[in-house]
Amino acid sequence: MKLKLFGAVSAAALVIAGAAFAEYPEKEIQGIIQWGAGGSTDAVMRAVTPHAEEVLGGKVVMQNMTGGVGAIAAKFTMTQKADGYTLLMGAENPMLYKVMGLGNFDYNSDFEPVALLARGVPILVARPDAPYNTFKELVDYMAANPEEVKFGSTGPGGLPSVVTAMLDAEVDISATFVPYDGDGPALTALQGGAIDVMPAVLGAALEAIKAERIKVIALVDSTPNEALPGIPPITEDFPGYGKYLPWGPFFGVFVKAGTPDDVVAKLSAAYLEGAQATDFVELLHNRAYLPINLSGAEAKDYMAKWQSVTSWLVYDAGIAKKSPEDFDIPRP
Amino acid sequence: MHDPNRRLPGERIFSVLMVAVSLFLFYTATQISGLSGLAEPGSFPMFATGMMVITSTIITFKTLRLPHSDVHGWKSVFPGLVILTIILMGFYALALQPVGFLPTSFVFLTIANWVMARGNPLRAALTSALSLVLVYVVFRLVFSVLMPEGIVPEREILAYIGSILNGGVK
Amino acid sequence: MDFTHFFMTWIDLRLLALVGAGTFAGIYIGAIPGLSVTMAVSILISFTFGWEMYDALALMIGIYMGGVYGGSRTAILLNIPGAPSAIATALDGYPLAKKGLAGEAIGLSTTMSALGGLIGIAVLGFAAPAVSEFAIRFQPRDYMLLAILGILLVGSLSGESLIKGVFAGALGLTIGCVGLDPLTAQERFTFGYIELWGGISFVAVMIGLFGVSEALMQLKHINTPALKQKITRVIPSWKSVLKFLPLSVQTSLIGVIIGALPGTGGDIAALMSYDHAKRVTKNPEVPFGQGARAGLVAPETANNAAVGGAFIPMLTLGIPGDSVTAIIIGAMFIHGLNPGPMLMIERPEMFWFILGALVLATVFMLIFGLTGIRIFVKVVELPRAMLFPLILLLSIIGAFAVNNALTDVYWMLGFGVLGYFMKLYGYQLGPVILGVILSRLIDDNWRRAIISEREDLGRLFHGIFTSPLSLVLFMAVVAIFFTSTPLWPMLKNKLRKAAAKKDA
Structure with a gap:
């Protein structure tokens, strides 16, 4: 049967919508993935969407549109009609555009959340032979050897910069920051010894941690994580971080603001139900992402809190271009 | 050389x-x-x-x-044909977004084929239509490259054909 | 036994058919300039979502292997590389086709691609852990030196004028800088346009320079009838295979190593191998660039060997060797596997399965490659008036498909016209694309290397001279720099004169 997907039949198979006519969705939906093929956003979206399609009774054609820290895809979605036929499948980045000077829009002001699906857990990892095993030891080491530790980073506004800003808000981080163009290449460099320490999202580092090619220095969360047995949350030694946590990058599906409520509701129901599928839950579990499963006002509140914490962190760290005050983002 | x-x-x-x-x-x-x-x-x-x-x-x-x-x-150095082709492609690029992929490409292929072959315009139109269908099937249907739709409501048409194949219009 | 999974794709008819279908499709996807393997594989992820893992992998591996090879087809027949890794193939492949020897050229490139593919797979099978430990130890300064080594290829790609080649290379480097700086998010050459933040797509530049400008160039000869191709001697003789065996082993090893390095792939491997062939081949039957067979053998073995290479860090460490393996890693996650250092321990059968499928895909590539030549060669004999508009149309769609953006189409057209004028006035286009490919590799790693040493040049050189790997790369850079610039003959002359004086 599967072989039939080739050739002419595949053409027909792809366009069969199977839905009742003249009712949303009455044609193919375009899904714009904000990040490149093979990345975490891509994997999450391509895994959940087939399940959502089943509930929705329609076809979602996904395509990657990268560039401009995700701004190109977001801007494209904003130029399309607010009819629910263009979905933005993105990560947290647009919530920082305003303060980073990358654009005058975000998910809450210009989009309608369909579903917030999952969030990642930030951790601090180091090469296995580094002379420190806990965050406390690292802080002491940095105090004794200023600027000697090589910290991996991925440019202002990226996860490592935010985590570093958060850590720096409570203790003194004196290190040399070596920039990489993504957490994948940086984690590779960590295993090769080109850098010493790297803030990363747990899912991306998990397999290398299990194989003991890198070690966890800190779990930047307020609760222990079952994927990291025996690693206490950072708040145990440094309760000061409690006010920022839990914090993490998130993935969600969005439509342009102004999309009819019943369409958004139908999409939300489809994606939230699709996210319950066993293999999707398992995928999140394997990659150590925590399910969020929020929609509507709850999703907006979640993102507003995220934006307030993060914007002020990057602003206070001096890497933001504009003050959150300019956009009425309250200090947490 | x-x-x-x-x-x-x-x-x-x-x-x-x-x-x-x-x-x-x-x-x-x-x-x-x-x-x-x-x-x-x-x-x-x-x-x-x-x-x-x-x-x-x-x-x-x-x-x-x-x-x-x-x-x-x-x-x-610059034969008329090269200049003409460049101009034609310029127009194609400008019209692609507002008018849409299918009509623009058809016109482009037909004119280019006709000018280059100096032949029968009808024949040119026919070859162009044929190659366009082929390109459309490969790129749009198999590889899901969504070219600008422009004035042709492609997705509605596809959904309609789909619903017919799926057992008639409900 | 985990090893039995090696033969899984060979015995199971459905898997056999999937690998075959994938390879077949891959050859055509690779041959069409607008379709890329990366794109095909990423679409397959959602396509094969409900499938068994083995089925999906079999298909992807077939497409990957076939696609890398398929790019050589259009490079030889039309001087339009179907994929970046076939850029070097066109340099000597197309001159062969112009002599009516397209059949022989394709036959040779097919056989050599298969040979390179097998060598790459053999290294993957026998030495994966060692190679990946080696590859991962590459420091930023090593990547930088490797990229500088790459940019020095301008010397052998420049054709008649070295200075024009250097200009073209510098232009390429500049194009590669456009967009938000990946390290600091600073805008570079964006002139305030958000569309330029993502940079100018390298594929769009390639399609413009090689597809559109070539079509424009050939429009001048639209009325000369297409050359009838002789389709004899499609399968190369043992003698010629043996003759190129030493070279192809060397270029395959270049291919595997470059393929195994995260961040470099078949395109760089093919260009570097081409340069290597030019250096080691003492007496080619005709000069390189005019249809030297060694110039065809080198890139074709290297780019297929790079496939095996790219799987090395992926299977041993879960680190992608190139963009296609990055997507395959994503697909494995979706199918419930956890690619990473533990994969070889937890699921060793996956390793053998992939190895077996790769070998099978190589066999299929050889079969489909050698049997389809007659039909394929007919492409060149198509009426020009039908072929050129279609090439132009495919170029436009291809540029659009890279990132679903019209901006890339405009760039593609712009570079098509620029490429026409550059060709007309004796600039080679190879260095431009070389510059675009290597720009970020040099820039990012230079900055990483110097920042790691707290912006101290002395410490950087100390690092280079105390690491054996860096030192070897550094010596290679120095040696190639002197031999490819006029400095070397000048120095040699001086030495000779000095020696003569001494004798006198």
Whole structure:
């Protein structure tokens, strides 16, 4: 049967919508993935969407549109009609555009959340032979050897910069920051010894941690994580971080603001139900992402809190271009 | 083939233009992060554009000294067909977004085929339609490349065909 | 036994058919300039979502292997590389086709691609852990030196004028800088346009320079009838295979190593191998660039060997060797596997399965490659008036498909016209694309290397001279720099004169 997907039949198979006519969705939906093929956003979206399609009774054609820290895809979605036929499948980045000077829009002001699906857990990892095993030891080491530790980073506004800003808000981080163009290449460099320490999202580092090619220095969360047995949350030694946590990058599906409520509701129901599928839950579990499963006002509140914490962190760290005050983002 | 010891029509203008472009890009590169530091975002662009300025200047001086080529006229360097094709592609690119992929491509293919073959316009239209169908099936249907739809409501048509294949319009 | 999974794709008819279908499709996807393997594989992820893992992998591996090879087809027949890794193939492949020897050229490239593919797979099978430990130890300064080594290829790609080649290379480096700086998010050459933040797509530049400008160039000869191709000697003789065996082993090893390095792939491997062939082949039957067979053998073995290479860090460490393996890693996650250092321990059968499928895909590539030549060669004999508009249309769609953006189409057209003028006035286009490919590799790693040493040049050189790997790369850079610039003959002359004086 599967072989039939080739050739002419595949053409027909792809366009069969199977839905009742003249009712949303009455044609193919375009899904714009904000990040490149093979990345975490891509994997999450391509895994959940087939399940959502089943509930929705329609076809979602996904395509990657990268560039401009995700701004190109977001801007494209904003130029399309607010009819629910263009979905933005993105990560947290647009919530920082305003303060980073990358654009005058975000998910809450210009989009309608369909579903917030999952969030990642930030951790601090180091090469296995580094002379420190806990965050406390690292802080002491940095105090004794200023600027000697090589910290991996991925440019202002990226996860490592935010985590570093958060850590720096409570203790003194004196290190040399070596920039990489993504957490994948940086984690590779960590295993090769080109850098010493790297803030990363747990899912991306998990397999290398299990194989003991890198070690966890800190779990930047307020609760222990079952994927990291025996690693206490950072708040145990440094309760000061409690006010920022839990914090993490998130993935969600969005439509342009102004999309009819019943369409958004139908999409939300489809994606939230699709996210319950066993293999999707398992995928999140394997990659150590925590399910969020929020929609509507709850999703907006979640993102507003995220934006307030993060914007002020990057602003206070001096890497933001504009003050959150300019956009009425309250200090947490 | 290009003869390195002769100067073609337009070669002087092209060389000078390249110097101008290089200078402009070099200036832009100096504005990225200024002249400070070895590891600034602007350091490498300044190096690359600097190389462009140096080499394009040398090329221009060399070109100016070359004797004029007597074999080639303007016409053999830029035949009408090449100019026409470039103009045609320019129009294609401009019309692609507002008018949509299918009609623009059809017109483009037909005119290009007709002009190049100097043949029957009807035949040109037919070959174009055929190749366009092939391209559409491969790119749009199999590979899901969503070209601009423009004035043709493609997704509605596809959904309609889909619903017929799926057991008639409900 | 985990090893039995090696033969899984060979015995199971459905898997056999999937690998075969994938390879077949891959050859055509690779041959069409607008379709890329990366794109095909990423679409397959959602396509094969409900499938068994083995089925999906079999298909992807077939497409990957076939696609890398398929790019050589259009490079030889039309001088339009179907994929970046076939750029070097066109340099000597197309001159062969112009002599009516397209059949022989394709036959040779097919056989050599298969040979390179097998060598790559053999290294993957026998030495994966060692190679990946080696590859991962590459420091930023090593990547930088490797990229500088790459940019020095301008010397052998420049054709008649070295200075024009250097200009073209610098232009390429500049194009590669456009967009938000990946390290600091600073805008570079964006002139305030958000569309330029993502940079100018390298594929769009390639399609413009090689597809559109070539079509425009050939429009001048629209009325000369297409050359009838002789389709004899499609399968190369043992003698010629043996003759190129030493070279192809060397270039395959270049291919595997470059393929195994995260961040470099078949395109760089093919260009570097081409340069290597030019250096080691003492007496080619005709000069390189005019249809030297060694110039065809080198890139074709290297780019297929790079496939095996790219799987090395992926299977041993879960680190992608190139963009296609990055997507395959994503697909494995979706199918419930956890690619990473533990994969070889927890699921060793996956390793053998992939190895077996790769070998099978190589066999299919050889079969489909050698049997389809007659039909394929007919492409060149198509009426020009039908072929050119279609090439132009495919170029436009291809540029659009890279990132679903019209901006890339405009760039593609712009570079098509620029490429036409550059060709007309004796600039080679190879260095431009070389510059675009290597720009970020040099820039990013230079900055990483110097920042790691706290912006101290002395410490950087100390690092280079105390690491054996860096030192070897550094020596290679120095040696190639002197031999490819006029400095070397000048120095040699001086030495000779000095020696003569001494004798006198």
